[in-house]
Amino acid sequence: MNRKLRRLAQLPVIGKIVSWGGQLLVSREGRKIAKHFSKFLKPVVAYHVDSVNETFRIRHQVYCEELEFEDPKPEKMEKDDFDKFSRYCLIQRKQTLDHAGTIRVVSPQNDDELLPIEKYCQHALEGADLKPTDFKRNEVCEMSRLAVPADYRRRQMDKYKGAATGVINESSYSKEELRCFPFLAIGLYLAGAALAIRSGNKHCFVMMEPRLARSMAFIGVKFKQLGPAVDYHGLRAPYYINAEMLHASLPRGFKRLFAVIDKEIEEQREQARLEAMSPSEQFCETQKRMYQ
Numbered sequence: 137m138n139r140k141l142r143r144l145a146q147l148p149v150i151g152k153i154v155s156w157g158g159q160l161l162v163s164r165e166g167r168k169i170a171k172h173f174s175k176f177l178k179p180v181v182a183y184h185v186d187s188v189n190e191t192f193r194i195r196h197q198v199y200c201e202e203l204e205f206e207d208p209k210p211e212k213m214e215k216d217d218f219d220k221f222s223r224y225c226l227i228q229r230k231q232t233l234d235h236a237g238t239i240r241v242v243s244p245q246n247d248d249e250l251l252p253i254e255k256y257c258q259h260a261l262e263g264a265d266l267k268p269t270d271f272k273r274n275e276v277c278e279m280s281r282l283a284v285p286a287d288y289r290r291r292q293m294d295k296y297k298g299a300a301t302g303v304i305n306e307s308s309y310s311k312e313e314l315r316c317f318p319f320l321a322i323g324l325y326l327a328g329a330a331l332a333i334r335s336g337n338k339h340c341f342v343m344m345e346p347r348l349a350r351s352m353a354f355i356g357v358k359f360k361q362l363g364p365a366v367d368y369h370g371l372r373a374p375y376y377i378n379a380e381m382l383h384a385s386l387p388r389g390f391k392r393l394f395a396v397i398d399k400e401i402e403e404q405r406e407q408a409r410l411e412a413m414s415p416s417e418q419f420c421e422t423q424k425r426m427y428q
Contacts, residue, residue, distance in 0.1 A: 170393035177236065179327040179397050181404035182224035183411075183423040189213060191224045191238040191281075198283035205369045218242045218280070221249050223335065223426050225327040225401070227320060237284040239324040241332050243277045243426065251278040253341050253374055257366060260343075260374045264362040268341060277337035279328045284320050321348070322355060326394050330401040333379045335426075343372045356386040 182188050192213035200208045221244055227236045242251055251268050253261070261267050268276045332340055342359065349359050359375035366372065386394060405427070411419055412427040 167389040167392055170389065170396055173323060173393060174396045176230055177323065178228045178230055179323070179330075179400045179404075180226040180228045180235075181331060181401060181408055182226050182238070183408045183420055183427060184418045185420045186418070187226060188224060188420040188423065190235055191226060191240070192219075194226075194235060194238045194285055195281055195283050197285055199281070202286060203369070214281075218252055220422055221245055221426070223331055223423070225324065225331055227323055227327065235285070236288050237282070237320050237324050239279060239283075239328040240281040241277050241279055241328050241335075241337070243332070243335060243337055244273050245425065247273050249273070251276065251341060252280050253278055253343055257343055257368055257372075257374060260363040260366045260368075262363065264374065266339075266360070266362055266376050268339070271339045275336065275338045276341065277332045277335075277339070278341045278343075279325065279332070280342065282321065282324050282328075284324075288320060322352065322357065322390075323393070323397065325352065325357060326390075326397050327401060329377075329379075329382055330394070330398040331405065334398075334402050334405050338378060340377050342375050342377075343368060344375060345371060346373050349373070349375055353385075356390050357382065358385040 180187060182191050192215050196209060196212050196214040199205045199214050206214055219240070221242065223241045223243055224238060225241070226238045228234070229236050244251065254268055268278075329340070341362075344359075346361075346365055349361065352359065357377070358381065359377045360381070362374040362376055364373060382394075383391075408423070408427045412424055415424055
């Protein structure tokens with residue numbers, strides 16, 4: 137929905153009509169995206185050494201080299217203390233087997249393991265009616281470190297350095313493939329949500345730009361804002377969502393996309409659980425406790 141339609145949607149009477157029509161378009165587009173996503177892209181649960189290192193490499197490219205949020209690392213892999221109790225998803229391009237993005241689900245197991253939002257943005261949660269400490273530690277999680285490589289985004293020199301994920305370089309891909317890529321961020325959040333829900337994380341927190349939250353709300357992923365936007369790698373605010381909120385707000389078309397992603401995630405998560413019982417050298421050491 138463009139800015140003009142958003143303004144109309146806020147008006148009395150006509151706003152309801154505009155919003156209803158917009159949701160019909162979103163649901164229809166969701167069906168198209170679900171079809172094309174499953175044809176060209178695949179969610180991957182990263183728990184082998186190679187795939188986990190790939191998430192770290194993508195994060196380094198985006199957070200260290202492009203956005204410069206973190207200092208570059210000699211090994212070209214970005215990781216921190218939260219990775220000791222995190223799970224990961226990648227989005228893989230089926231044609232080339234390269235990866236179009238990654239997301240991390242920080243999943244504490246013990247009381248002394250904090251979420252990033254608790255360590256760095258506690259002040260943004262002051263006065264919030266929902267906080268991570270309101271719930272059992274092993275039932276909370278935080279989605280963070282969403283990263284999409286620059287090759288999958290359109291950039292105009294340095295003017296748009298660090299531009300929003302999901303807008304990609306059209307010259308490298310077919311017209312059919314392009315239908316999927318504007319929704320990479322959505323696909324990553326849905327993959328993270330599927331992994332979190334299947335892993336028993338009932339309460340999810342995230343720090344994100346308010347404009348991204350508004351875009352996500354339009355396609356039906358409606359986060360609850362918990363506090364004001366603060367300066368944390370740009371203007372970001374704390375948000376909350378759970379499985380009931382997600383399922384209640386997703387339009388039918390995007391429920392189909394979520395079902396496609398969820399099926400893949402659960403099959404791979406079950407495989408990870410089986411492999412964790414007798415892990416090989418391929419199984420990432422930090423991932424053993426997350427799947428045992």
